[in-house]
Amino acid sequence: MNSPYKMADLGPVRPPGFFQRIYSVWFRHIRVYTRHLISNGFPPFVEPLMFLAGIGLGLGSYVGLIEGNTYIMFLASGIIVPSAMFTATYECTFGSFIRLEFDKVYDGMISASLTVKDMFIGEILFAGTKGFFFSGAVLTVVAAFGLVESGMAVFTPFIGFVTGMMFAALALFVTSFVRNINHFNFFFTGLITPMFFFSGIVFPLDNLPEFARWLAAVFPLMHAVRLVRAFFFNSFDPWLFFNLAYMILFTVLFGGMAIKRLRRRIVN
């Protein structure tokens, strides 16, 4: 096409860099979350309280020592990390779905100088941050019960951070398939809840048949529980490197697939 016009030149255009963009997304989520700090901050403190009081003290008196610890100690060390799993999973299933389909938050964000990748990496980091604080909240309650013996326990919220990111990646991957919000029930009932019961949190896996132990190792939560217990009891073994590697690999793999699939849903 022969045109009498030439393209205008705007001079240098410098959109914000990658880390700045991710930070801005993370900040958006933090901002929204902390608007309702009281109602949002309530559950992570109260739930472990009920767990420890109801199951730890109540049921614990019928249970003997586990790996040399009382049952309430075993349980206390176990419940630090699932709070990170649950909060990240809720955030990136129902939360993300609502942002995607009902509130159109992603459509609004993507109209600014952000990419789909920025949005979801920022979101995964936010879920990790929530995981950090939720684990920290549980740790605080556990400490208030006088159940913390090693100073190394202060590092457990960092495992909560990695756990939050890992489950955010998985949840976003699931969300990328979901067209009807009720379908998340399959994910929660079919995967998240059983994982809570079969990852060595409420009872040790050692007495399970071998195939069940292998099965538990396939699912991500068990690895997080092992890491948290290591810091909680200050007792480390070389297998923990494998556990950490599993979590990181899982996050990158599912996060990458989720972003790829969600991009196709948002950019069409």
Place this chain on the structure above:
Amino acid sequence: MQELAVKATNVHKTYGSLTAVNQLSFEVPIGICFGFLGPNGAGKTTMMKMLFGKTGRDGSRGGEISVFGYDPKDRALEIKFFTGIVSQEDNLDQELSVFQNLMIYSRFYALPGKQARHFIDNVLAFMELSDKKEFQIRQLSGGMKRRLLIARALLNNPRLLILDEPTTGLDPQVRHVIWDKLRDLKTQGVTILLTTHYMEEAFQICDDLIIMNKGEKVMQGPPAQLIDTYIEKYVLELLHTGDKAAIPAGEGVRAEIMNSRVLLYADDFETIRQISDRFRAGDFILRQSNLEDVFLKITGRKLHE
């Protein structure tokens, strides 16, 4: 030599077997308001979305898009940095107040806090929303939300503004305010692209426009010129015509017969006035033709969905 803000050449987009945009080409000089008109499903929104990478164009047909020299295929980030986008749907952050919406959004552009506050005050004042600054989104009316969406799009001092049906569903007052603001922006040198199916809107604010139908460009030109070129100057609308056979046509008069009305078109006013004399007042409307007449003539009167 005049400069271009946007240039599209043979742009094509298909969804499965549906062709949304078919070999569309156009050029938008800097500083004008350029409109896309067409019935629902004509491909207007798809075309808009392709400009900033919200929708990818078909690569196999070799179409090209340049927005101030940037191709949305791989430089959407740059395009979105200097382009304000107002989509058809309200996508404000329901969980935040008016001010927080804008504050969060300014961070997506990495505006420093102090500057952001200053810009926010400016865009709110410009869109006449200053007194709504602390409102929650759900407290806003449809017109306020739309104005806020435009304010948000203006935050980063855009050189290009893309609006997808900016006044659909709004009351006349709000529509006129928005048109005024868009004219203002144009005088400030902002290039505006908008889609609409309000002919009045296109006529009021567009310097140049494309009428699209089924993904294709049907015609292009300034609104007044389109009316001049494609339709007779005057229209006589006959209402309650019982006996359609008795419709007087004649030299220089074109008749369009519909269910309950007959439309007569002519370039000569005297001819058509004389016809109107045969009817009682209230049974006819005699008026100048408008863009809507052109639009309906070109795209047909049948429903498109």
